[in-house]
Amino acid sequence: MATNTFPGGGGYTSSPPPPSSFSSRTAQIRSSLSAAIRPWGDFFSPSALSLPVSLSEASFRLRVNLHHFRLNYAVVALTVLFLSLIFHPLSLIVFLVTLLAWLYLCLSRDEPLTIFNRTIDDRVVMIGLGFVTVLALIWTSVWLNVVVSAAVSAAVICLHAVIRFSEDVGNDSPYSALLSVVDSPRGAYSQV
Template identity: 50%
Template sequence: MSTLISSLKDTAQSLTAIRRPWRDFLDITAVDFPSSFSDATTRIAQNLTHFPLNYTILLLLILFLSLIYHPLSVLAFLVILLAWFFLYFGRDREEPIVIFGLTIDDRLVIAALFGLTVAGLVLTGVWVNVLVAVAIGASLVILHAALRSTDDLLMDDLESPYGHVLAGRDEELDSPRGHYSGI
């Protein structure tokens, strides 16, 4: 039981470490229309990278509100959420899952959890509510990500969606051409 509690605590601490402050997320002064479609897609990519847990919490809140009049569905989804947490998000990736002497691959775990989630949607009869809630939530997330300016965000190069382009070895930075050379 103590390992379960310590696992929950460690996961909660790691998740809170990546959550950005809500005052930054909801900063009304950072709202500005993008100048072009390219600017909007860049903003969406940067904001989704900078605020991933905030957007996830927003989506889960909208999903919860869509299920509030279906208490059996809420209970079913809490059980499914716990299954996702313990079998995928909350476990150490170094240690494989072993059931009845068989080592289970991560892809199989994801497929089984996805199947469990779909079965929960179908069996509780709220799949339309969930579908509408996810569509509304995704629309709100994309709208916020497109309208929120990224000028005031402090991002590490490797945290940026373009980090692999911006990052380079020090010896390559001395050359104006980087690691490219003439033919």
């Protein structure tokens, strides 16, 4: 309960209206995505683009950037898939329904999924969603579109991950503690 007072001395107590479950779930999904997605300005920064000097540096950049920008890359891949399905309205509707299921079951839950008083492990949920996604793609007969869009997405993502380098990206790497001993975030093996 919040007590609000006016300059005249009169006070009243008020409580905010309870949020609806849909709006609270939507806000929760939005906050989860915005917390995990890196700023698009950093993602598309031309000053961070450079060619790697060696194969080991290219593999390091690929590994670090795939970890650092994982949700940005997922958005890129989903956008390419969406664009490949734009001329197949039934497939697009099935894809959007499947995407909503993924968002609801993977991002908006704080507690484990329970069905018939049994707790379902998150890995089982993801395997089930993957199976449903494959069945939806088989049912709508858009395999060629999906394969081509996956190949295009993988090529674009790998190219971006290899040519993008920034000093601050290495700090989020799971290997940053090991690499902090050396002056370069690329590690000693790339300085040879």
